[in-house]
Amino acid sequence: MVINPVTSLLLQEIGMPLLNRLSIAMLEVCNARMISMENQMGMHAIRLAEQDFANYEGVLLWKIKDFARRKRDADSGKTRSLYSQPFYTSRNGYKMCARICLNGDGMGKGTHVSLFFVVMRGDYDAFLPWPFRQKVTLMLLDQETGRHHLSDSFRPDPMSSSFQRPTTEMNIASGCPLFANQTVLKDQMYVKDDVVFIKVIVDTSDLYGPWVTLRLLDQETGRCHLSDSFRPDPKLSSFQRPTTEMNIASGCPLFANQTVLKDQMYVKDDVVFIKVIVDTSDLYGPWILYTVNINPEMRGKSIDY
Incomplete structure (x- = not known):
């Protein structure tokens, strides 16, 4: 590497350790900006997807097309995660979406598919009970027999910030960083015609x-x-x-x-x-x-x- 005279003097003046600290600080700032940009891109994708038909029964069926390309983008680090279209527990209920990391996230990085559930800011949050407490089931669907779906379920931790009333567009995602080993992505039972299907079910029976x-x-x-x-x-x-002969009609x-x-x-x-x-x-x-x-x-x- 060729170092110009000004840079050489700078190195002599401030020393390499300080320069290394500056480099680390710059990397951290860049990483934070990347995460912020990723969240903004995720929200943009969600708004586009929201133009499609939205489910109001607490069930998300998410079709992820162009899977091979999306997996390559995940492996290269170009795209860290994908966000689904929003879905709702009712017309006036919770607004939610799913987030998937095809190359894993956290402890699942590089080995597993990470699948998460996200509580979003909705128009009727002021009238809903908080924190969010409904059971959530995450599924990777078997497209061949329909009998071997991969699934995991959890009940939200009421102390987690992920399930409090949102103060931004979406809360921090919560779910399963070790949802499934990436080897399943080579099985056409789950990846067929370059498509995978994710299903998320929110139990509203007690809501x-x-x-x-x-x-x-x-x-x-x-x-x-x-x-x-x-x-x-x-x-x-x-x-x-x-308190009278009849209540106000609703329907x-x-x-x-x-x-x-x-x-x-x-x-x-x-x-x-x-x-x-x-x-x-x-x-x-x-x-x-x-x-x-x-x-x-x-x-x-x-x-x-």
Whole structure:
């Protein structure tokens, strides 16, 4: 390496140890800037992905295309991680996404695929309970048989900053740095047609009340009902104990375009049918039928109900 006279004098004046410390400091600053740029790029990718259909039931199905190129970029250090499109626990619920490091992160660097869950800042955070406490399941899907998905689950640590109400666009990712050994990425069971599928399931069973499904019935074929479902928001007055004859209505103001009312599939003989289904499966426990037989003549005989 050729050193110019000015640099040579500088080395003599300040000495190599100080120069080394300066180099380390500069590297740390550069690394911090790279991480910041990566987060900004991740948010940009998320905003683009948000233009696609978003799931509001706590389930993310993430299709990662161009896998071979993305894996090369990860191995070379060009791209440290990828972010999924956002998904939600409900229309007014938590906003979340997934983050994957194809060449690993932390203790999984270079050997494992690291898969993480991210709590994002949402529009309705002020009305949600914090910290986030819902069970999270991370999955790498088997595209051949559908029977050998790789999965791991965890319950959030309520003391972790990752699950507090976000004060920036997204919290620190939390999950599984050792999710799967990178050898699985050579198996076409998981990588098929240069595509992998990641699934994230957030358990909302103890977060909201029962599902309500609203339907406009197809009177011709019975196969094309128009429907929408939602879980009641426990903070809305619509779902509190009524103090008058009825609460404020809640549902789907954009349920269906009025053009469907010109279709005899839904309007037949000047009649429409609406169906409302309330899921009570998680409302009560199982029924136990208990009988006491006080008739001596019926002892030992079965009774049908």
